[in-house]
Structures are given as structure tokens and as C-alpha cells.
Amino acid sequence: MRILLTNDDGINAEGLAVLERIARALADDVWVVAPEADQSGSSHSLTVQEPLRMRKMGDKRFSVRGTPTDCVIMAIRQVLDPKPDLVLSGVNRGQNLADDVTYSGTVAGAMEGMLLGVRSIAMSQCFGFASGTEPDYGPAEAHGPELVRRLLDTHLPDEVLININFPDCPASEVKGAKITVQGKRDQSLMTVDRRQDGRGEDYFWVTFDRSHAEPPEGTDLRACYDGFVAVTPIKLDLTDHDLHKRLLAEW
Numbered sequence: 001m002r003i004l005l006t007n008d009d010g011i012n013a014e015g016l017a018v019l020e021r022i023a024r025a026l027a028d029d030v031w032v033v034a035p036e037a038d039q040s041g042s043s044h045s046l047t048v049q050e051p052l053r054m055r056k057m058g059d060k061r062f063s064v065r066g067t068p069t070d071c072v073i074m075a076i077r078q079v080l081d082p083k084p085d086l087v088l089s090g091v092n093r094g095q096n097l098a099d100d101v102t103y104s105g106t107v108a109g110a111m112e113g114m115l116l117g118v119r120s121i122a123m124s125q126c127f128g129f130a131s132g133t134e135p136d137y138g139p140a141e142a143h144g145p146e147l148v149r150r151l152l153d154t155h156l157p158d159e160v161l162i163n164i165n166f167p168d169c170p171a172s173e174v175k176g177a178k179i180t181v182q183g184k185r186d187q188s189l190m191t192v193d194r195r196q197d198g199r200g201e202d203y204f205w206v207t208f209d210r211s212h213a214e215p216p217e218g219t220d221l222r223a224c225y226d227g228f229v230a231v232t233p234i235k236l237d238l239t240d241h242d243l244h245k246r247l248l249a250e251w
Contacts, residue, residue: 008105087113
């Protein structure tokens, strides 16, 4: 099996090294095509205003001066022939739960793989973002290989990708995995922090209150808060089909 790896934290990210170890537990033919620099929050963006630069970093290892979407396109259209059997994107430094998936470059890497006809999985490691802390990737590394194996044994529709989030706890305390739906964040927790530079000019940081809400059962948020791995199937089709049917009947 040929596996393509990408991420949005960059070619040198610790989570990508973890993902490589997960992939090598599954296959010998592992390729890495990842962004040259951190592309967190890049979503499904595509570079069209400037040329893409790709650099070989080692055997089956390339960096791209671009987004995760660019990386997957370059890998499948330029680097790999034949194309991979599986795209794994991550392991992201931090959760991609609920509305996060619309911002996430990690999810977008898997999304582009799916659009190009390859089974694709995004993987993220939750953590609390406390000052000076880094995520413990132990849950992802310990439980990732078996989860991927189970998903490979499952028929996935062509238009679906899988979004996996590992809870913020020691690997030994993970309670299992749950199949979940995409939750909904409390957007009132998003704020803009206004500051001033040395010349008295304003600048701004988008920030998030990391306090836990009480999301409903069955959501990705609830599963991870309760110590479970959240496994969420995601479709790119954003059509509201119920409203579509009603509008067709009314117009």
C-alpha cells in the first residue's frame, strides 16, 4: 500500500513525525509532501497568484511553499505515479472539532485527497493550549494505526473523508472510539485581542476562550471531552438538501 502524508503545521512539525510512525506501522511505501512553513488556518485554499516551489528534503520527502491543498495536488499530479492508496493528513497540533473543520488546513489536505479520488483521513491531537505546553501525541500514536486499519476495512463512499480527533489525556486513559457527528461551537468564545506595537499602532490577534461548553451527546466535541477518540465522516457537499426540496416545491 502506498500512503501519502501531509499536514498544515509544516514539514518539520512533531505531529508529522508521529504520523510517519503511524503510517510505517501500516505500510512500507510512505511519501511525505508537506508545507515548507506553518499553514494552520489555511482551510482549503489554493495558491494561484504565484508559482509553487517544491524542494526534495530526502528519500520520498518533499516540502512545498504553499498550502496543504497545494501539497496534495503536487504529490498526486507531479510526484507520485501511480497515485497513493491513502492520504493521511496531520497529526495536527490541536483539535479540529465542530466548526474548526472549515478553517482547518489539516482537514483540507484530506479533503483534496478525497477530491482527487484517494481515500483520505485527517488526524488531530487535542490539547489545552496552556502557555508553554505542547500536545502529548501519545493517544494518536498509540491508537492511530488500529483506527486506520479498521477504516481501511470499511467501505467509504467516494465523496467522504474521515476526521479523527484524539482526546487530551494519556494514551492509557483513552476510553475507546466513537462514531460522531460534527458539533457546533459557541462562537461567543471567539474574541479579538487589540494590542499596540512599539510605535503605538494597533494590531490584533484572533483568540479563543478555551473553556468547555456542554455539547450534546453524539458530537465530536462531547466524545473528546469525555476521553474518547472522535471519528467523524465528512462530506464536501454543503447543499442544504431539505431546504432545496422545499424551495423546488415553492418556486
